[in-house]
Amino acid sequence: MEGREAHANDGEGARPEGRTRHVPVMLRRCLDLLAPALERPGAVVVDCTLGLGGHSEALLTRFPDVRLVALDRDTEALRLSGERLAPYGDRATLVHAVYDELPEVLERLGSPRVQGVLFDLGVSSMQLDEAERGFAYAQDAPLDMRMDQTTGISAAEVLNTYPPGELVRILRAYGEEKQAKRIVSAIVREREKEPFTYSARLVELIRGALPQAAKRTGGNPAKRTFQALRIEVNGELAVLERAIPAAVDALAVGGRIAVLSYHSLEDRLVKQVFAAGAASTAPPGLPVVPERYQPRLKLLTRGAELPTEEEIAENRRAAPARLRGAERIREAVE
Numbered sequence: 483m484e485g486r487e488a489h490a491n492d493g494e495g496a497r498p499e500g501r502t503r504h505v506p507v508m509l510r511r512c513l514d515l516l517a518p519a520l521e522r523p524g525a526v527v528v529d530c531t532l533g534l535g536g537h538s539e540a541l542l543t544r545f546p547d548v549r550l551v552a553l554d555r556d557t558e559a560l561r562l563s564g565e566r567l568a569p570y571g572d573r574a575t576l577v578h579a580v581y582d583e584l585p586e587v588l589e590r591l592g593s594p595r596v597q598g599v600l601f602d603l604g605v606s607s608m609q610l611d612e613a614e615r616g617f618a619y620a621q622d623a624p625l626d627m628r629m630d631q632t633t634g635i636s637a638a639e640v641l642n643t644y645p646p647g648e649l650v651r652i653l654r655a656y657g658e659e660k661q662a663k664r665i666v667s668a669i670v671r672e673r674e675k676e677p678f679t680y681s682a683r684l685v686e687l688i689r690g691a692l693p694q695a696a697k698r699t700g701g702n703p704a705k706r707t708f709q710a711l712r713i714e715v716n717g718e719l720a721v722l723e724r725a726i727p728a729a730v731d732a733l734a735v736g737g738r739i740a741v742l743s744y745h746s747l748e749d750r751l752v753k754q755v756f757a758a759g760a761a762s763t764a765p766p767g768l769p770v771v772p773e774r775y776q777p778r779l780k781l782l783t784r785g786a787e788l789p790t791e792e793e794i795a796e797n798r799r800a801a802p803a804r805l806r807g808a809e810r811i812r813e814a815v816e
Contacts, residue, residue: 487532505797506804512600512740513544515782515807519597519738520545527598528588530555530581530729535563537600542570548598553774554714555630580630582724588732595677595734601741603722603748616764622682627708627715632695637711641678648668656719656747657710664691665707688776719747726755730779733810738782740807749786749804756781757809778814782807789805 506512518525520541525548529538533555542550550573554560560576567574577587581601588594625638644652648664653662653785668680678684685704692703713719729739743749759779764771786804793800 506540506802507602507742507797507803508787508793509537509540511787511805512537512742513540514596515805516541516600516738517545517808519736520548522597522736523547525549525597526593527600528552528584528596528729528732529600529602529727531600531602533559533602534565534578535566537602538563538567538574539570541598541600542573545549548573549593551587551593551596552576553584553587555580555581557630557632577589580721582721582728584725584728584732585665594732595737596732597734597737599729599737599739601725601729601739601743603718603741605741607789622680625678625681625684625711627712631715635715637715640680640711640714641669641684642673652714653707655710656713656811657706657708658746659706659710661692664693667691713747719751722748722751722793726752730755730759730808730810731814735810735813737810738807739803739810743786743804743806744802749806752806753786756806759808773812776812778810778812780811781806782809 484705516527519525525545527541527545527548527550529541529550529552532538532552533556535552538550538552542546550567550570550572552563552567554563555578557578560578564576567576575591579587584599585594588596599623602614625636625641627637628634641649641650649666649669650662653665659665665688668687669684672678672687674681674684684707685702688704688707726741741752743752756779760781762771762775762777764775768775783806786806788805789800789803
């Protein structure tokens with residue numbers, strides 16, 4: 483669940499926009515994976531999850547001729563990254579958009595085909611570290627969890643208004659929470675007394691609802707519920723289901739895509755899209771496979787690559803990361 487960039491304070495009480503050193507997850511491996519496509523003249527790369535701009539800055543630095551298009555639904559992330567990437571001038575175009583809007587964004591910019599696409603999924607460090615956003619279960623904060631605070635419903639509204647059966651489904655499907663029924667029973671009982679507004683009350687309720695054995699495994703017992711609420715509030719899996727195929731379609735032949743995911747639900751989705759693109763669709767038994775049945779993608783990673791121990795030591799939020807890459811090897815033939 484926890485992803486994207488860590489920031490290490492260089493000074494007492496430094497904020498994300500202050501004197502901070504950002505440590506993007508698996509940075510060198512992502513750059514190496516995309517490099518053969520981005521070293522071509524006129525290459526365009528899309529950072530679909532701009533966040534605090536660490537990956538984008540590294541792409542612009544390492545590939546001095548590349549043009550960057552960067553998307554984020556979080557207006558505060560766009561503001562901070564805009565400051566960070568200002569030295570690169572018109573090589574960087576920042577867009578307020580959710581990443582499943584990629585085809586429309588590229589059409590509008592006159593670049594329907596690109597050489598590289600990077601996704602760094604999950605919640606960014608800025609969102610985790612700004613208490614008032616309500617993403618983190620370790621500190622009391624309003625139950626918001628919207629990545630784009632200009633639209634949509636908050637986590638509090640989900641908790642206070644969804645029918646019990648729907649809450650159970652969300653916790654099971656998005657949080658892989660085995661104790662979903664117990665937790666939801668407690669939520670429904672408590673919300674009738676008083677609506678949920680702050681995270682500490684929810685964390686306390688979850689601790690009280692779980693049997694002792696369940697509290698002893700997998701870190702903070704609230705982690706899975708918070709992940710489930712965040713995915714629901716932001717429609718993350720539905721967006722990702724549309725975004726990954728759209729990104730593959732946007733790649734020119736020879737273009738490359740790299741995706742960092744942080745939990746099994748995201749990784750499974752990416753794996754399925756890549757595997758389908760790398761497979762022949764020919765009916766069995768054909769002596770010669772026609773072009774239209776040939777694979778469109780070549781896989782660049784064997785399974786999902788994991789961060790090194792050094793990377794995890796430098797950035798604890800890299801621990802759950804899984805990296806997959808693919809190259810577009812032919813056009814789709816109708």
